[in-house]
Amino acid sequence: xxxxxxxxxxxxxxxxxxxxxxxxxxxxxxxxxxxxxxxxxxxxxxxxxxxxxxxxxxxxxxxxxxxxxxxxxxxxxxxxxxxxxxxxxxxxxxxxxxxxxxxxxxxxxxxxxxxxxxxxxxxxx
Amino acid sequence: xxxxxxxxxxxxxxxxxxxxxxxxxxxxxxxxxxxxxxxxxxxxxxxxxxxxxxxxxxxxxxxxxxxxxxxxxxxxxxxxxxxxxxxxxxxxxxxxxxxxxxxxxxxxxxxxxxxxxxxxxxxxxxxxxxxxxxxxxxxxxxxxxxxxxxxxxxxxxxxxxxxxxxxxxxxxxxxxxxxxxxxxxxxxxxxxxxxxxxxxxxxxxxxxxxxxxxxxxxxxxxxxxxxxxxxxxxxxxxxxxxxxxxxxxxxxxxxxxxxxxxxxxxxxxxxxxxxxxxxxxxxxxxxxxxxxxxxxxxxxxxxxxxxxxxxxxxxxxxxxxxxxxxxxxxxxxxxxxxxxxxxxxxxxxxxxxxxxxxxxxxxxxxxxxxxxxxxxxxxxxxxxxxxxxxxxxxxxxxxxxxxxxxxxxxxxxxxxxxxxxxxxxxxxxxxxxxxxxxxxxxxxxxxxxxxxxxxxxxxxxxxxxxxxxxxxxxxxxxxxxxxxxxxxxxxxxxxxxxxxxxxxxxxxxxxxxxxxxxxxxx
Numbered sequence: 156x157x158x159x160x161x162x163x164x165x166x167x168x169x170x171x172x173x174x175x176x177x178x179x180x181x182x183x184x185x186x187x188x189x190x191x192x193x194x195x196x197x198x199x200x201x202x203x204x205x206x207x208x209x210x211x212x213x214x215x216x217x218x219x220x221x222x223x224x225x226x227x228x229x230x231x232x233x234x235x236x237x238x239x240x241x242x243x244x245x246x247x248x249x250x251x252x253x254x255x256x257x258x259x260x261x262x263x264x265x266x267x268x269x270x271x272x273x274x275x276x277x278x279x280x
Numbered sequence: 281x282x283x284x285x286x287x288x289x290x291x292x293x294x295x296x297x298x299x300x301x302x303x304x305x306x307x308x309x310x311x312x313x314x315x316x317x318x319x320x321x322x323x324x325x326x327x328x329x330x331x332x333x334x335x336x337x338x339x340x341x342x343x344x345x346x347x348x349x350x351x352x353x354x355x356x357x358x359x360x361x362x363x364x365x366x367x368x369x370x371x372x373x374x375x376x377x378x379x380x381x382x383x384x385x386x387x388x389x390x391x392x393x394x395x396x397x398x399x400x401x402x403x404x405x406x407x408x409x410x411x412x413x414x415x416x417x418x419x420x421x422x423x424x425x426x427x428x429x430x431x432x433x434x435x436x437x438x439x440x441x442x443x444x445x446x447x448x449x450x451x452x453x454x455x456x457x458x459x460x461x462x463x464x465x466x467x468x469x470x471x472x473x474x475x476x477x478x479x480x481x482x483x484x485x486x487x488x489x490x491x492x493x494x495x496x497x498x499x500x501x502x503x504x505x506x507x508x509x510x511x512x513x514x515x516x517x518x519x520x521x522x523x524x525x526x527x528x529x530x531x532x533x534x535x536x537x538x539x540x541x542x543x544x545x546x547x548x549x550x551x552x553x554x555x556x557x558x559x560x561x562x563x564x565x566x567x568x569x570x571x572x573x574x575x576x577x578x579x580x581x582x583x584x585x586x587x588x589x590x591x592x593x594x595x596x597x598x599x600x601x602x603x604x605x606x607x608x609x610x611x612x613x614x615x616x617x618x619x620x621x622x623x624x625x626x627x628x629x630x631x632x633x634x635x636x637x638x639x640x641x642x643x644x645x646x647x648x649x650x651x652x653x654x655x656x657x658x659x660x661x662x663x664x665x666x667x668x669x670x671x672x673x674x675x676x677x678x679x680x681x682x683x684x685x686x687x688x689x690x691x692x693x694x695x696x697x698x699x700x701x702x703x704x705x706x707x708x709x710x711x712x713x714x715x716x717x718x719x720x721x722x723x724x725x726x727x728x729x730x731x732x733x734x735x736x737x738x739x740x741x742x743x744x745x746x747x748x749x750x751x752x753x754x755x756x757x758x759x760x761x762x763x764x765x766x767x768x769x770x771x772x773x774x775x776x777x778x779x780x781x782x783x784x785x786x787x788x789x790x791x792x793x794x795x796x797x798x799x800x801x802x
Binding site: 175180183191194198234238242246249250252256257265268274276 | 436465469470481483532533594596659734
């Protein structure tokens with residue numbers, strides 16, 4: 156199970172980095188969404204993937220009897236999912252507004268904040 | 281709760297059983313107060329008249345809490361508090377050592393000044409869009425990052441201030457702002473995601489997220505675990521947050537677009553959180569990896585310093601000029617991290633404190649120059665020396681400070697860094713620090729000459745000018761200049777803080793001991 160998930164995580168990273176290298180904001184955003192999921196899957200897989208073994212130490216023992224999935228990475232992912240979801244929602248709105256205001260989703264043409272050919276500052280007076 | 285000793289299970293091995301005294305809450309107050317204030321302001325979102333007063337009161341209380349914390353740290357050493365009364369390494373630890381307490385105090389001070397400046401800079405519409413709540417939540421995130429002792433919690437605080445900064449950045453929804461915000465948001469999100477991946481790996485190797493616990497276990501895992509990979513990934517993530525070359529292009533693309541008071545807080549605070557995170561991870565957690573990577577950090581530092589200031593030379597908009605000066609300062613701080621001796625680290629700490637104050641003040645001053653001269657462009661400004669002599673005096677002081685000339689605050693940290701670089705036989709680092717200082721003098725000297733000494737330009741539109749407010753205008757920059765002059769003329773107390781902070785960084789044992797010997801309570 157872990158091996159298959161590891162391969163999937165690698166695929167996610169490859170796809171997301173490829174998408175993020177695009178000039179078009181919408182592809183970059185899709186890349187970021189996949190990137191966030193790739194990270195979550197990484198941490199999830201690293202915390203062992205097992206079915207229905209509660210991580211509870213039996214009475215009278217001081218350690219777990221067998222292996223269980225580590226619950227802490229899953230708690231970390233929950234936090235990370237909430238954060239990346241809210242970021243992604245913000246980014247979608249921002250990208251849509253950028254498309255409305257700037258009339259393009261090509262980053263090469265988004266030069267309002269940094270105009271091309273601004274020229275040098277005065278060299279003397 | 282756990283204090284019930286009548287229950288059959290003995291909880292003393294896992295919990296703090298005593299009562300937390302009131303003053304111990306100072307560890308968490310610099311974070312809790314602004315969060316509560318921000319929540320309160322969100323509830324009264326439509327009553328914009330209240331916002332400024334509430335925000336100022338909360339920030340003043342936060343600053344007082346920071347001072348109490350700093351005083352406690354100076355007197356008694358690192359203060360520790362673990363949430364939920366757990367004993368570390370369980371539970372999330374807040375840990376205020378000298379570094380974190382000093383940075384939090386300076387950051388809160390700069391934000392308070394900016395909040396006063398915003399009285400005039402942010403109109404009722406900006407307040408209705410939530411300027412003051414975002415401001416309070418941002419300082420909560422920044423202080424949280426400075427004070428937390430848990431690396432995943434550090435990630436959470438990064439996200440708290442980053443998402444608040446998005447809100448501040450697009451306040452007004454101008455085209456330029458949206459353009460800048462797209463680049464800022466995408467690149468910052470990638471940086472924090474890399475931080476998250478690395479923290480996942482780190483947990484996989486160490487099985488703990490408490491920074492003191494990580495530092496304690498690092499020696500034993502150095503042979504078996506991929507610590508070098510983790511350290512390098514942290515360098516990537518935090519270098520991007522700190523705007524180190526070649527990952528700094530989001531900063532000049534966005535920092536000049538929002539309201540000037542927002543630029544001031546971003547330039548003053550946000551990149552320094554990246555520097556703080558680099559200091560924390562590379563000295564407390566991974567000192568051996570820092571030594572291996574020191575050449576890489578040194579090259580990055582030199583390129584950031586020199587290319588930053590060369591970028592500043594080519595700008596006509598003074599806000600963009602200051603943005604590049606901020607980047608150049610980050611390079612100077614990284615130089616101290618690259619050398620790594622106690623002297624170099626204390627130079628970096630003092631430089632960061634100086635930089636928080638001076639960069640905030642420079643941006644605010646640019647705002648005042650806009651009010652006085654009607655423009656941010658060097659082509660259009662002029663004649664301010666005659667019309668606004670006090671503004672000229674403040675600009676001159678800030679120029680001296682940013683360039684590292686006496687009698688202001690930039691001098692001592694640069695002296696320390698240059699001395700440390702010479703002692704460490706890093707001649708080219710010495711040369712780069714001095715070269716960037718000379719170039720910074722030229723950059724800001726040219727801003728001064730063109731906008732103050734040059735006669736008034738015909739291009740400037742007097743309709744855009746307005747009188748500068750004595751308190752919300754001049755007053756805020758002067759208040760920021762007070763500690764800057766103080767550091768310049770009588771650096772003893774600040775040097776002591778920086779040296780204690782650097783000593784704490786150079787000796788992780790004290791950091792570890794403060795968590796595990798005090799057993800969490802206070």
